[in-house]
Amino acid sequence: MTNPALSLIQTGLRDLGYQPGGIDGIFGGKTRGAAEAWLAASGAPAETSIAPDTTSIIYQGAARYPVHEIVVHCSATRPGWLELEGFAAQFKEIRRWHVEDRGWRDIGYHWVIGRSGVVIAGRPETEIGAGVVGHNSGVIHICLIGGFGSTENDAFSTNFTAAQDARLRAQIQAISMRTQITRISGHNEWAAKACPGFNVPSWLKGA
Known part of the structure; x- marks a missing residue:
């Protein structure tokens, strides 16, 4: 009814x-x-615009690659992973995977968004990340906690929370106010992976 x-x-x-x-x-x-x-979002309007809102540009690395893209990832962990230890412990474990297991100098992502919508900064946005093989220069990488067992065509809500949805949109908007973002993509658009566990262009359109 x-x-x-x-x-x-x-x-x-x-x-x-x-x-x-x-x-x-x-x-x-x-x-x-x-x-x-x-x-x-505490009752605030949704921040869904991805059009460049600034004339500023973030440059990465010694070669000063201009940042024009955001790539979205997931941690591929279960919803309850390290839940009792908290988001800081989750972030620390991802950094350990990247530094100790893969030999990178730092966590590969620039931002990580927890299940509650809280965000922690990883690499500075002025440093080249390590999110996609062969596609890192001029890119800001954002990782969502969750996504275990996901497919590339799942709905966002299948693997992630409403708080993460709101925070990711807000984070995209905030970045687009610091540099001219012209593309927002998922890891699965650059590699044969399910990550981030949904279709980013469809999600941006609200599909």
Whole structure:
């Protein structure tokens, strides 16, 4: 049964830039996800614009590669991974994988977003990351905690939280205000991988 009051809520969520699905007065999965994202953003409008908002450019490395792209990744860990130890422990473990197991000088990502939407900085944005083989210069890499067992065409909400959705959109917007971002992609667009566990272009469109 449809609920007229819920239709008004769906309309409000849509007007704020969230994606509640059809305005049908039915509390389905999309409406729930939109409401959770709105709550995670403390009632603020969704920050979905990815158009360059600045004339500034971030340059990476000694060769000063201009940053024009963001690539999204996932940690491929289960939802409850190191949950009791907390997000800082999760971040530390990913850094250990990269430094001790792979021999890199630091964690490969520039930003890591936890299940609660909290974000921790990794490499400085002015340093070249290590997220995609052969595709790191001029790229900022963002990693989402989660994604174990995901496929490249899963819905975002299958493997990640509404808080992560809101934070990733906000992080993209913040980066686009520091440098002219012209492309946002997933790791799976550059390699035969499921990572980040969803289709980034479709997610950006709210599909």
